[in-house]
Amino acid sequence: MSFKPVVLWTALMSLAIASCNNQSQETAAPADTATPEAAVNVYSARHYAVDDDLFASFTEQTGIQVNVIEGKSDELIERIKAEGDASPADVFITVDAGRLWRAEEAGILQAVSSPVLDEKVPASLRHPDGLWYGLTKRARVLVYNTDTVAPAELSTYEALAEPAWNGRICVRSSGNIYNQSLLGSFIETVGVEATETWATGLVNNFARDPDGGDVNQIQAVAAGQCDVAIVNHYYWARLAKSDDPENQEIIAQTAVFFPNQADRGTHVNISGVGVVTGAENRESAIAFLEFLVSPEAQQVFANSNNEYPVIEDIDIDPVVAELGEFKFDEVNVSAYGRNNPEVVKLVDRVGWK
Numbered sequence: 001m002s003f004k005p006v007v008l009w010t011a012l013m014s015l016a017i018a019s020c021n022n023q024s025q026e027t028a029a030p031a032d033t034a035t036p037e038a039a040v041n042v043y044s045a046r047h048y049a050v051d052d053d054l055f056a057s058f059t060e061q062t063g064i065q066v067n068v069i070e071g072k073s074d075e076l077i078e079r080i081k082a083e084g085d086a087s088p089a090d091v092f093i094t095v096d097a098g099r100l101w102r103a104e105e106a107g108i109l110q111a112v113s114s115p116v117l118d119e120k121v122p123a124s125l126r127h128p129d130g131l132w133y134g135l136t137k138r139a140r141v142l143v144y145n146t147d148t149v150a151p152a153e154l155s156t157y158e159a160l161a162e163p164a165w166n167g168r169i170c171v172r173s174s175g176n177i178y179n180q181s182l183l184g185s186f187i188e189t190v191g192v193e194a195t196e197t198w199a200t201g202l203v204n205n206f207a208r209d210p211d212g213g214d215v216n217q218i219q220a221v222a223a224g225q226c227d228v229a230i231v232n233h234y235y236w237a238r239l240a241k242s243d244d245p246e247n248q249e250i251i252a253q254t255a256v257f258f259p260n261q262a263d264r265g266t267h268v269n270i271s272g273v274g275v276v277t278g279a280e281n282r283e284s285a286i287a288f289l290e291f292l293v294s295p296e297a298q299q300v301f302a303n304s305n306n307e308y309p310v311i312e313d314i315d316i317d318p319v320v321a322e323l324g325e326f327k328f329d330e331v332n333v334s335a336y337g338r339n340n341p342e343v344v345k346l347v348d349r350v351g352w353k
């Protein structure tokens, strides 16, 4: 088997790797010099095979080894906390700004500044103090049944709370971070009271109790159990690319609508990355973050999970491109987490299960 720069490793093995392979650690330059260390340790809650290829490409270009531990977001945060000063983690990657906020709250991220990151990542898609940066963008869209809904009937998230939609809406549970972040953006824009009024109307219009994930909501729309679902765009794109005749039927029966195009834009979320507090390989970590927003890396992200790149001039996936261009809500995504405690109370009050 050929040499594979990206390895999954246990905490114990990482120590062995660091002491055997990494000469620069022994003659370590001060952390604030520009000399890159020879390794970067990444804790990632993104699970895509292409990420490994991408990290290998970073190693080829820079000589910096990338070591990856994959896990669930909350578990990785707990792990970094538990490891404390001894944690080998330099970089934390996760999906959803709400989860980045959890990392922020846990104190595991440090502020970094980089002209490259500031220039490439739009201001609304990164933490205002540089605790984390968006890598990819996903839109929370409406998927509707093309037999029962005309696109002209659709406009905004807000309109879905109106009586015309009674018994016609499907959306997953409020325990899911995607919905919590949508509500967090609402609170940031219109305040708690108006958000609560909206959520009350929306819950009243549910076709059924929340059940399953975003794909299940799309299936329910196609099956006529509801007319409109609120879901992340890439789930629809994934079904559209499937050869399975059942999925093809679902796609033939449904279409995607970007809400709020006449006002603030469609709600977007990110997968994102931050440098871990006390990172031994801080300079390598920043170089790694800069690589992740390079055209090469952004192109790989755009092609892999049907997401949108955060930088401009990248060819997006053809199926996603067919959905059309859209205006996205430029409220800073860091608001989602900040408003999350209020959201959790609010969904309880309005009975969104």
Ligand SMILES: [Fe+2]
Pocket: 232
């Ligand atoms: Fe997802």
